[in-house]
Amino acid sequence: MDSIASILTALVAIEHIYIMWMEMFAWETVGKKTFGKSLPAELFKPTKGLAANQGLYNGFLAAGLGWSFFISDPIWSSNIRLFFLGCVIIAALYGAATASKSILIKQGIPAMLAMAAVLASRFLLS
Numbered sequence: 001m002d003s004i005a006s007i008l009t010a011l012v013a014i015e016h017i018y019i020m021w022m023e024m025f026a027w028e029t030v031g032k033k034t035f036g037k038s039l040p041a042e043l044f045k046p047t048k049g050l051a052a053n054q055g056l057y058n059g060f061l062a063a064g065l066g067w068s069f070f071i072s073d074p075i076w077s078s079n080i081r082l083f084f085l086g087c088v089i090i091a092a093l094y095g096a097a098t099a100s101k102s103i104l105i106k107q108g109i110p111a112m113l114a115m116a117a118v119l120a121s122r123f124l125l126s
Contacts, residue, residue, distance in 0.1 A: 005121040006069070008114035009081055012088060013065035015110065016058045023055025038100065061088055078122045085115040 022030045028044045031051060039047075064084035071077040092108030 002121045002124075005078075005081075005114065005117035008110065008117050009065055009068065009085070012085065012107075012111050012114050013062045015107065016062035016065070016088070019107075020055045020059035020062060023051040023058065025055075027051040027055075061091075075122075078118050081118050082115060085111045085118065089115065 022034065027048050032041065032044045061084055064080065064087070068077050068080040068084065071080060088111040089108055092104050092111060095103035096108065
């Protein structure tokens with residue numbers, strides 16, 4: 001179960017690295033392709049700074065999840081994973097409520113699966 005938890009956590013971290021890159025460095029290209037149906041094309045240039053700030057937060061989520069892989073104590077490692085996965089889940093719920101329901105599917109469900117696997121793995125450690 002620990003391997004599944006690690007793989008799912010890594011996938012959530014990689015997803016947030018991608019989101020960080022898109023929002024910080026490719027907002028007017030990849031961001032426009034991704035969100036072009038829901039945002040007018042003329043909004044991408046003036047919102048570049050806002051998107052970059054949002055991307056930075058996604059980077060912090062990925063960094064926290066990545067950090068959990070370098071903590072040798074299994075309890076502390078799972079504590080850090082659970083905290084950052086919880087942050088992703090809360091952000092996905094908020095995003096689904098305020099921006100797009102697809103955020104819950106694309107970001108929330110993978111984080112929820114990872115959290116369930118981390119909890120199951122931790123339960124098996126006890």
